Amino acid sequence: MRSIPEGRVTTYGLLAHYLGSRAVRAVATAVGKNPDAPRVPCHRVVRADGSIGRYSGEGGVQTKQRLLESEGVVIENGKIDNFDRILFDFSECTD
DNA sequence: CTCGTGACTTACG
DNA sequence: ACGTAAGCCACGA
Numbered sequence: 035m036r037s038i039p040e041g042r043v044t045t046y047g048l049l050a051h052y053l054g055s056r057a058v059r060a061v062a063t064a065v066g067k068n069p070d071a072p073r074v075p076c077h078r079v080v081r082a083d084g085s086i087g088r089y090s091g092e093g094g095v096q097t098k099q100r101l102l103e104s105e106g107v108v109i110e111n112g113k114i115d116n117f118d119r120i121l122f123d124f125s126e127c128t129d
Numbered sequence: 130c131t132c133g134t135g136a137c138t139t140a141c142g
Numbered sequence: 143a144c145g146t147a148a149g150c151c152a153c154g155a
Contacts, residue, residue, distance in 0.1 A: 046137050050150095057151035058137050064152085066136040081137070088136040098136095 035065075037129050038078045041106035042122040043114060045082045052124045066090050077101045084117035 038044055050061040065076050066088070077098045081087040086109070089098035099109050108115035 050137085055151080056149095059135060059149095060151040060153090062136050063134095064136095076136085079136075082139085086136095090136070 035070075035074050035076055035079060037124065037127045038075055038122050042120050043078045043080050043102065043107060043117075044122045044124070046079060046087075047082050048121075048123055049079055052127075078105075078122075080114060084114040085112055086114075 035044075035049070046062040046065075047058050049065075050056065050058040053061065055061060065079060070076055077089060077091070079087070086095050086098055086102075089095050091097055093100070102114070103109055107120060114120070
């Protein structure tokens with residue numbers, strides 16, 4: 035997740051796939067159980083349809099949305115605007 | 130071991 | 143667009 039640049043987001047599916055696991059739900063659960071909010075930009079991980087999803091950190095989804103918008107991500111009607119444009123698929127990730 | 134549940138996803142009606 | 147079903151892996155009861 036630390037490879038995700040500011041203003042970009044990814045989905046649980048892509049994240050799990052990048053990790054080489056098909057356990058999308060397990061990955062999502064792990065992310066949620068270990069809120070590295072201040073350490074890791076877990077708020078840049080959203081659902082596949084562009085919706086925020088959930089957030090276990092302070093303020094919940096509200097904070098998650100504010101963090102994203104603070105990085106330049108535009109969210110409209112609970113969904114990310116230009117989702118397919120700012121979507122980070124790890125293709126430009128060199129790690 | 131079987132069931133239910135979960136920061137999920139895709140497919141079908 | 144919305145509800146349901148199924149698939150997925152991990153975890154706890």
